[in-house]
Amino acid sequence: MTALPQERKLVTAIPGPKSQELSARKSAAVADGVGVTLPVYITRAGGGVVEDVDGNRLIDFGSGIAVTSVGNSAEAVVRRAGAQLADFTHTCFMVTPYEGYVEVAEALNELTPGDHAKKTALFNSGAEAVENAVKIARSYTKRPAVVVFDHGYHGRTNLTMALTAKNMPYKEGFGPFAPEVYRVPLAYGFRWLTGPENAAEEAAAQAIDMITKQIGAEHVAAIVIEPIAGEGGFIEPAKGFLPRIAQFAKDNGIVFVADEIQTGFCRTGQWFACEDEGIVPDLITTAKGIAGGLPLAAVTGRAEIMDAAHAGGLGGTYGGNPVACAAALGAIETMKEQDLPAKARRIGEIMTARLTALQEKYPAVGEVRGRGAMIAVELVEPGTTTPDAALTGAVARACHAAGLVVLTCGTYGNVLRFLPPLVIGEDLLNEGLDIIEAAFAGV
Ligand code: PLZ
Numbered sequence: 554m555t556a557l558p559q560e561r562k563l564v565t566a567i568p569g570p571k572s573q574e575l576s577a578r579k580s581a582a583v584a585d586g587v588g589v590t591l592p593v594y595i596t597r598a599g600g601g602v603v604e605d606v607d608g609n610r611l612i613d614f615g616s617g618i619a620v621t622s623v624g625n626s627a628e629a630v631v632r633r634a635g636a637q638l639a640d641f642t643h644t645c646f647m648v649t650p651y652e653g654y655v656e657v658a659e660a661l662n663e664l665t666p667g668d669h670a671k672k673t674a675l676f677n678s679g680a681e682a683v684e685n686a687v688k689i690a691r692s693y694t695k696r697p698a699v700v701v702f703d704h705g706y707h708g709r710t711n712l713t714m715a716l717t718a719k720n721m722p723y724k725e726g727f728g729p730f731a732p733e734v735y736r737v738p739l740a741y742g743f744r745w746l747t748g749p750e751n752a753a754e755e756a757a758a759q760a761i762d763m764i765t766k767q768i769g770a771e772h773v774a775a776i777v778i779e780p781i782a783g784e785g786g787f788i789e790p791a792k793g794f795l796p797r798i799a800q801f802a803k804d805n806g807i808v809f810v811a812d813e814i815q816t817g818f819c820r821t822g823q824w825f826a827c828e829d830e831g832i833v834p835d836l837i838t839t840a841k842g843i844a845g846g847l848p849l850a851a852v853t854g855r856a857e858i859m860d861a862a863h864a865g866g867l868g869g870t871y872g873g874n875p876v877a878c879a880a881a882l883g884a885i886e887t888m889k890e891q892d893l894p895a896k897a898r899r900i901g902e903i904m905t906a907r908l909t910a911l912q913e914k915y916p917a918v919g920e921v922r923g924r925g926a927m928i929a930v931e932l933v934e935p936g937t938t939t940p941d942a943a944l945t946g947a948v949a950r951a952c953h954a955a956g957l958v959v960l961t962c963g964t965y966g967n968v969l970r971f972l973p974p975l976v977i978g979e980d981l982l983n984e985g986l987d988i989i990e991a992a993f994a995g996v
Contacts, residue, residue: 562610569607598625601977612985615958622842622975629883630845637879653878661853667833672859675873679814679840680708682850690775690808693861700776702739704785740794753793770805780826783815786963787929810836818842822898822925845884849877893975897925904928929970940965951992
């Protein structure tokens with residue numbers, strides 16, 4: 554098959570007639586609860602482009618929600634996963650194991666922060682990894698409680714819905730939720746009432762006060778936090794907040810879990826986002842970017858914590874599927890060979906410069922934030938912090954119509970987020986930014 558041309562090309566309206574036909578079939582056949590952001594049906598994707606059934610080529614600033622960092626069909630991923638498919642698709646690692654799983658575990662133990670002895674267990678999805686991190690932390694500490702943060706997102710299973718902050722659409726009508734989950738403030742600088750300069754100090758003090766007074770630190774098994782809150786709005790906690798929380802966990806025998814499912818694997822310009830402030834988590838959850846688009850997730854961490862669960866206590870039929878493991882080894886190979894942390898930093902420089910210029914022109918852009926190739930703009934009523942979700946939706950729709958895949962996020966639905974594949978060409982990146990500028994001018 555010929556390589557997918559790395560250029561935007563619109564030959565119909567977005568979505569085109571064939572996509573609309575498929576949307577009608579989707580409506581008839583797929584549960585309504587499964588929503589779609591941009592109903593163009595994809596036939597091929599790679600680099601920074603997705604091609605649809607009508608022959609349109611769109612620029613991709615979404616990466617399937619931070620997954621296809623190495624592209625949607627990276628050479629090493631296709632080569633390794635293809636070879637594995639031909640050899641065998643499954644045996645179940647818990648029945649008759651295979652080397653690929655062990656190799657992925659070894660790679661994760663080496664790549665994640667900290668030079669202590671580490672171990673890994675593999676799963677299918679991010680939510681499953683988070684659930685297992687909690688199981689492991691409870692097993693190690695023999696304590697029940699789990700502390701999470703405002704604006705946090707950790708998944709859609711019962712426990713991870715409980716860990717997730719936002720009700721609609723994730724939790725509405727789906728309770729009751731798992732008990733022993735406690736939510737504390739996050740240092741969200743842009744929205745911190747006494748000003749961003751006080752956010753780290755005050756949010757950490759409030760969080761620690763709530764933990765000690767309302768739960769009792771000695772009852773807390775784990776503190777689970779995204780180093781940059783993803784679905785919650787690309788909120789980078791004010792500097793100093795994460796180290797204070799991590800230190801508090803350490804002082805109180807609480808397992809500090811960094812949920813790097815969205816931020817991990819080079820996305821923020823480092824292999825893992827918690828490296829930015831030198832945080833060494835006890836456990837780290839990964840998924841998304843780990844395997845170039847195949848479903849794989851992991852919990853990696855201190856060997857003595859990871860080994861706390863009894864033999865047979867962790868697992869699952871498909872966890873660490875051999876094809877997904879081969880894909881992960883291909884993705885990691887690509888990240889190293891193409892120095893994707895550096896690519897992410899370069900993307901961040903270009904995007905931040907251009908979006909900051911946009912902010913000067915449009916006072917609705919309240920803040921430009923994020924790191925590396927995880928960048929967002931928060932839209933507000935000019936001069937206030939009142940969220941403008943309607944404008945956010947309108948800008949996103951204008952981008953879609955012009956052939957750019959963008960996503961929104963945020964507790965208030967007023968954040969436009971950009972997650973281009975790290976392998977995107979700079980010309981496509983700049984063309985995508987041109988479309989965003991034109992969308993602002995148009996709405
Ligand atoms: N933790 C930090 O970002 C997944 C969710 C998309 P799964 N984020 C995308 C949606 O609307 O369902 C995510 C995450 C963080 C956990 C998860 C959950 O990962 O692989 O979707 O289960």
